[in-house]
Amino acid sequence: MPEGFLHHHAAPHIRNRNGTSSNWSGYAVETSLVSPQRNSVSDVQGRWIVPKISSSSSPDTYSVFWLGIDGDDNNTVEQIGTEQDWTADGQQNYAWFEMYPHVGYVIEGFPVNVGDHIAAEVKYVSGGTFALSITNLTQNQGYVVPMSLTRLKNAQRSSAEWIAEAPYSGGVLPLADFGTGYFSDCRATLNGVTGPVDNAPSWQYEAITMDVAKGGTIKAQPSGLDDSGKGANRTSSFSVEWYHE
Secondary structure: OOOEEOOOEOOOOOEEEOOEEOOEEEEEEEOOOOOOOOOOEEEEEEEEEOOOOEOOOOOOEEOEEEEEEOOOOOOOEEEEEEEEEEEOOEEEEEEEEEEEOOOEEEOOOOOOOOOOEEEEEEEEEEOOEEEEEEEEOOOOEEEEOOHHHOEOOOOOOOOEEEEEEOOEOOOEOOEOEOOEEEEEEEEEEEOOEEEEOOOOOOOEEEEEEEEOOOOOOEEEEEOOOEEEOOHHHOEEEEEEEEOOO
């Protein structure tokens, strides 16, 4: 059971211009990038590897890897992931979930170590309730969020995402140097169709580069997509490269 509130949180996409963001890097999908359809997204799944963090210029830096529904074009996000920070005590890791703008929670006791393979899913159930789950595949331990904490009546369900993020606390925090982050087995379900990130023509996708709004300095950038599998079992893999905090 979660026992602690997040001191900072993952936030919706802070868009600088099309394809760039102050706080996100990764991929998002929508029925249409220009006019996304509400109530279209019912499921998002994927995996990532907990990265090794290195020190950079700021004494404290932060990163979150997550997947979820909403946030690319609206102000709600239903998400679950891991956080990897650099502090005076070295790397700190933990798992968390958040039904933004409601408070987020740390998942106490859930193991998160460098190199662990993490799988997660956010699935819409009904009546504004979602099913959020996370599994440490390396350590064979899973966690399902109680549904009493996963209700968000105003969720639009118009996008799905797989994201490396600089979290937010009064502003975007310095991005931890995670080197290269790896996401795999990424797939979503929109309007009853399940497929990989680039499942055209069922939906459109957007690669998101994290940069500094004014200077244009790239902070993190996703690779291209690599698809595998067949039919509804097709999934996408990609990496995210760190460049600047």
